[in-house]
Amino acid sequence: QKEVEQDPGPLSVPEGAIVSLNCTYSNSAFQYFMWYRQYSRKGPELLMYTYSSGNKEDGRFTAQVDKSSKYISLFIRDSQPSDSATYLCAMRGRGQKVTFGTGTKLQVIP
Amino acid sequence: KAGVTQTPRYLIKTRGQQVTLSCSPISGHRSVSWYQQTPGQGLQFLFEYFSETQRNKGNFPGRFSGRQFSNSRSEMNVSTLELGDSALYLCASSLETTGQDEQYFGPGTRLTVT
Numbered sequence: 672q673k674e675v676e677q678d679p680g681p682l683s684v685p686e687g688a689i690v691s692l693n694c695t696y697s698n699s700a701f702q703y704f705m706w707y708r709q710y711s712r713k714g715p716e717l718l719m720y721t722y723s724s725g726n727k728e729d730g731r732f733t734a735q736v737d738k739s740s741k742y743i744s745l746f747i748r749d750s751q752p753s754d755s756a757t758y759l760c761a762m763r764g765r766g767q768k769v770t771f772g773t774g775t776k777l778q779v780i781p
Numbered sequence: 782k783a784g785v786t787q788t789p790r791y792l793i794k795t796r797g798q799q800v801t802l803s804c805s806p807i808s809g810h811r812s813v814s815w816y817q818q819t820p821g822q823g824l825q826f827l828f829e830y831f832s833e834t835q836r837n838k839g840n841f842p843g844r845f846s847g848r849q850f851s852n853s854r855s856e857m858n859v860s861t862l863e864l865g866d867s868a869l870y871l872c873a874s875s876l877e878t879t880g881q882d883e884q885y886f887g888p889g890t891r892l893t894v895t
Contacts, residue, residue: 707886715886717883768837769873769884773823
């Protein structure tokens, strides 16, 4: 079993839809959680970072962490064609390497 | 503040050669990690350096090595290149103080081995 599980998609939604991306994990030592967006042939771009359970909002993006269920989510409101990319969840424990999900490919249809 | 920079951005090498890639982290960041990304395997962790010491290591053969300098800049070296080493090599840095453990990535070096 992988430490981090992420549905690879692809996920196709109409413009303006709310997108929900999810990851589950098994390592209780994970304390820090990140979401990255990666466009084709580019480096990943950090979107959200959190280290506590609950919600964190930044513009159209909301990151949700439930440590008791070992489950994290990223919500994108009012999705735009420019949001079409691969989204990677990532997590780490203190002093540990970062472990990534396999990424979910998202396509927002105009 | 400048982001993570990587040089060179593109590289073409022949099988059997060796290559050195360079990474300059964000100013003040002490941790540098290296990843290999291929379409089939996704992001694969190579190694992580913190204050010039290798702190974590992935499951890559000994042909892959790295180091970190006192100014936190890092290099990775691949010897005896194989066709399968063709990939995007990404470097990421983090500050690692309380509450600031997130990683920031550079644009990557795209290595093609022929």
